[in-house]
Amino acid sequence: MLRVAVSKTFRTRLTERRCCASSVSLPASRVFGWFLAFILASPSLVHAEQNDSPETAERHRYFEQHVRPLLLTHCVKCHGPKKQFAGLRLDSREGMLTGGESGAAIVVHKPDESLLIEAVRRESFEMPPDNELSPAEIEKLRVWIAQGAAWPKTAFLGTKKRAAEFRSHWAFQPIRNPKRPAVENETWPHNDIDDFVLAKLEAKNLAPSKPASRRTLLRRLTWGLTGLPMSGNQLQQFLSDESPAAMSDAVDRLLASPHYGERWGRHWCDVARYADTKGYVFFEKPTFHSAFTYRDYVIDSFNDDKPFNQFVLEQLAADQLQIVDTDQNPGQNPNAATHKTLAALGFITVGPRLKNDTHDIMADRIDVVSRGFLGLTVGCARCHDHKYDPISTEDYYSLYGVFRNTLEPLHLPFREGDGIPAERQQAAKEIEQAARDLEDHYRTQYEKVIRDARTRLPEYLSVAQSRRSGPDTVLFDVIVDVDDLSPQLLQIWQQYLEDTVTDGSPVFHPWHALAAIPQAEFSQQARDTLQEMIEPEHLKSQPVNRLVWQQLTRQKLDTFDDVVRAYVSLLDDIDRESSAVVAEKPTESVEPPGVIPDLKRDREQFKQAFYGNHSPLRTPYHGFKLLRLFPDRKSQEKVKELNAAVDAARAKAPVELAQMLAVEDATEIMEPRVFQRGNPSRPAQYVERRYLRFFSEVSDEAFGQGSGRLELAEAIISPDNPLTARVIVNRVWLHHFGQGLVSTPSDFGMQSAPPSHPELLDHLTTWFVNHGWSIKELHRYVLQSATYQQQSVSRPEAEQVDPANRLLWRMNRRRLDLETMRDALLMVAGDLDLTVGGPSVKGIMDSSNRRRTIYTHVDRQNLPGVFRTFDFPPPDVSSGTRDNTTVPGQALFLMNHPLVLACSRELSEQAQSFEEKSAGIRSLFRNILFREPTAAESRDASEFLAVDEKSEPAEVVELAWQYGHGAYDVESQKLTSFDPLPHWTGSQFQGGTKLPDAELGWVFLNSEGGHPGNDLAHVAVIRWMAPQTMTVSLNGTLAHEKPKGNGIRARVAVAGKTALGPWSLHQDSVDTNSENIALKQGETIDFIVDVNGKLGYDSFRWSPEITVGSTKPQANSSGAAKQKVKPDQSWSYSKDFRASTGIGVTAWQSLAQVLLLSNEFQFVD
């Protein structure tokens, strides 16, 4: 049993971190007499906005009391969530600042320049159109703007009606525990579930369906819980067990099977958009390193029946939890369980990497968390407040902040933890070293950039300022030289300067005022501009930092560069002074001599402007897009190299050194900002990291612990959260019944379909929470119900009333999905490898891949067609349901794919071995459909077989070719061994899944030719066998094309003796023709190719044709393809080429395939 505890060490660490961040020493300055007079004359000069001051609280009260009612009554109806006349919204501060068609509605601190005031004064626009505001009301708006347009963060300015709508939405209401409804038919229900279902049926005068047969039930259960077909033995046992506990025993047995976790783990993998590759990335391998550690974690969690709330916690914040293993053996590492749980964090990172675009990656994470756990489409609020749900852009960016400060370390933890045995230590060290090298490379560059940020501050400031008036270059990855300024830091500066305009920064006010002067007039106007800004009238609305002002007036200002210099030299002074103070007297509250206390604030304000949390000079490591640190191609090469080294070290390591896709919190937290219209180059207000504001009963505080992931996770599983438990209960129901009580399992918002059985959903949810969030308990409860155990047969009278079966008057019939279809084929053919867990296997339909389908490598970049043909969900986003299409592609696959043909063959071989034909037929039905054939079926099958028996076997053509390898003895000029190539890739035969194969090397054969193995013991051999005694002729051309290497050597052996060749070819071709070759039945012609002494560039093309009698190749008659019958007397290597399974489809095989294709096999009743 695993229990979870929030790590204490984590909380401690955080406190320390905060202390570090706030240790700032105080500055000193000199003051001049003339300046003193100015200061004394204007006491209200400095207007410092502080966040949590009583002043702020007072402003918020002012807003609530005076401003909000005005906006609500007069503005929001036309400029709010429902309508946005002139593109303008007045229901948030952001909306006002963004403005509409005519520009921003307000200029903070400047009511008289604000369009809003103009409009209500009816100077330009005349607003509100009908009811003019009173002068007193206008004054309120003026004051509010003049004081900074404060807007409390929690204000959700919807209309009252809308708020009420949200509140009354079924999914946002607390989970209730409804009373079991009364029903007429009291004998039908097995448990309370049935009462809820039956009550609805009875209301429509519908009766439930009869119970399913025991056979149907066991198949349904086995498929539903493990995704596998039942076995004959299990069926017999179940049928003969007449005890009342038979059903629950079967459920227990299946829940205890390790294959349960595979089935339900796969359902969760759909939600978690699991894939083994990253999608579109640069400079790194597109395959995740060991994504399977997350998939295995999911499987284990289901098998262990991990409480779902813990499952959520771990997937979001395993790094901040301590898992206590109460069953722990003495001597075991107490942290082992905690360590292994880090694999859970793959949930966050296993998504697509979208060209490494940070903002899109964050969107992916917000989406998977919000739809996956909460059934809320928070992603919609990336660009605008959610159209239907109470989710604001602030909410989106609050969560953005959580994930933006969640980092993926370059060195990922080994799953083995501390216990890496000696034989793997070296490999582990190499991986670690490679990752550190990459990390060091990044860090060194970051440190250089951030050092330069200060030492080259004048350059940054002046370039950033000049670029602000230039063209928008944000979209380009600007190519620069190595010694250039960092383009990203320049952008950050540009943005920062922009922000200081918006928020009316007293430090930068002089900057912007001076920047507005045309260059030619600069030296004349600068003084006047400086004088104007300290006019009392002016200061009232726009405060000015006195230190800056002082510095500027002291200096000669000829060009704007002098302004830049003034700011920088002021910063230099402050830096020097503070370091001097620290050096001399490392105590607090040291006041440099001669400073008027009043200036302390200015100095602090100035320091904040350059060293505060949001200053570009303090851009943290993760504030850079890592590749933007290396903007030129040359230095990017090094990054590529180091990345490749990490990949290489990992590739070399044994599978035990799998690393988990863990994450960790950033050490310096970047506060998120709202991006207007989702555009990162238009950042607006800062927001707290916190839970969705509408659900204040769940969590109403800003997150403060690191990134806030743990707090987010705790909010999601809070007992007060109305969504999480409902969402997972509905998902479980969906997989048992084929449709959810809520048919939109990942959207429980206002647009969702209302539940078909709202009371039942709440009943189940309450039951689930009361049973410790145990999914297995929930299964037991649901599977025990009479509702689940109904048969699936349609009833016309019920179809009339409820064709979609929303009321559950029967069980839904289900088509096998991709995974269970493939698993079932392999299983009944006796070929399924039931190993649990481990690395993903490539080649979903390769004949060598016998693992369950969940272990197939999922390449989100290039998903093989068969996935989509069978409705596998696109692994790029979280999926709650799968499509269920019926397309000819599926039928083509089942009719013609080598895998299906191979399964049919294995099944037929056993059936054929019975002496009695009828016994063979029975065995096929038992093995595939788990029942006896009916008399009619038996008769049809025998007739089918009989037709073939009467006619000649038509498949001689197919039997003729074999694709193999062998050893060639040059001395005796004989092939001393021949074996078929064991692995079929779908297009060629070769030694194994990989080329070169460990044993057979490079040898392969495809339809056009192939490649010999590495030496004479592994030559490539195309073998043709005479189906009867005959004389044939041979036609064909052998070619070698590659310029490199030394070419190939080839021979043709007839009946074991070399008859033609040898030919040595290098970039050359030769006709390999011969006539009048007499062969007895079963004798062979071998086409043998070797590397001619040296391996390398030895691909060859050879497509021999063999014709009986005449040398003339048969004309390819136009009807050939349609007829699909080749002329009896000619064989073409290329045209006949196919997987070995295609060779000789016997009537028995054909019959076995019929059963595999049958709806009875492909659908579960």
Next chain:
Amino acid sequence: MSMTTFQQTAFSQTELPWTRREMLSRSGMGMGMLALAGLTSEEDAQAAPPAGVAVKPHHPARAQQVVHLFMNGGPSHVDTFDPKPLLNKYHGKPLPNPTLPTERKTAGALGSPFKFRKYGESGIEVSELFEKTAAHIDDMCVVRSMHADIPNHEPSLLLMNCGDNTQPRPSFGSWVNYGLGSSNANLPGFVVLCPGGFPVMGAKNWRSAFLPGAFQGTHLDTKQTELTKLIENISNPQEPTRQRRQLNLLQALNTRHLKQRGHDAQLEARIQSYELAYRMQFEASDVLDLSKEPKHIHEMYGEGIQARQLLMTRRLLEQGVRFIQVWHGAGQEWDNHNAIEKNLRKLCGQWDQPMAAFMTDLKQRGMLDSTLLLWGGEFGRTPVAELPALDGRDHNHYGFSVWMAGGGIKGGHVHGATDETGFSAVDDRVHIHDLHATMLHLLGMDHERLTYRYAGRDFRLTDVHGRVVEELLA
């Protein structure tokens, strides 16, 4: 709502007078009506089933089918359809206007080595490289003011093919099939011809993404000449008579199975899909068997892979395939960073005769009016020469050309212009989103209403962009 539910709802026998054939084609390939009814998949349970009402397109369609001739790699517009004499004047010297940022380092102007002259009554100037194609200029509309977003192949291929350069979105062909359905139930509605395997970005270029899998493109490796290698799982190793008997046995089994279970549209659809697949084995072989074409047609199209692809395209069009995309090849042949003169002569040479023949052929069969042709790449190329070789051009998404013809397109027309150097589109600019919107319009669909609800919101091919360029319409 899942398809299952839809089928169970919509195909209730008591309500609907549909024939079995209609019903089955709707459940599988012919799902066009779903889109137009606004009915969507996963998360939209509230959408009412269409309840037997045949839904019409948003407005009358001018075109029924689309052929996209895709010159992947980015063909040079200033050497083909957008003459710029200024480049020859400044050849080797810096251009007068400031150079826009390019992917790689570039130098002075590179004059086009090809002669342009006026063709047709419209007198539109086309390079000698396409003189045979230009004989059809009065049926063609050259858009010289195209622009895209990014000068890299990968994102630009996705933008052109799926309307977005990063996110996994359904391809243009999938959208069209989703909107209109296939008019041949024996063949896929969206066929992608690409010789030599998959191009850059692979199957993403024709994926259905979140649209149902039935709408994804079916890729044919047209380098192959044998049917078994052209379509996945198309060939059955049994004799047709045996396979027929096998299917008969299967259908007998399935029919009994169905009878015991009462009505179930899913089961019926599956029964029918085996029949469709069986027929497809032969129909596909027929349509792809070019030996059925007479000699004079072969001669008209000429030699080579492109000729073969276009002939196959015409045969697929005749069978009602809705959307056919013809790629130049799996590589990026049109990515002419160097030796542009030699390369363009070769590339255009491969297309000119077949393309001219293809248009002639469509016209003589009366098919051009209902077929919308698009020719172009993912972007264009710079008017300046790329360093260090100075005989090729770099990527350029600021301005490039495409041309369209057929189905409702204004022939003999030039739309928009690049600046005098050919660097950026300046007049009547057309973004890829606008191109998509316009093409959908000609197919009878409003790009703002062709939506699919997925992951909680409605998606469109043009996302939140795009406008119909009325000037291109006949």
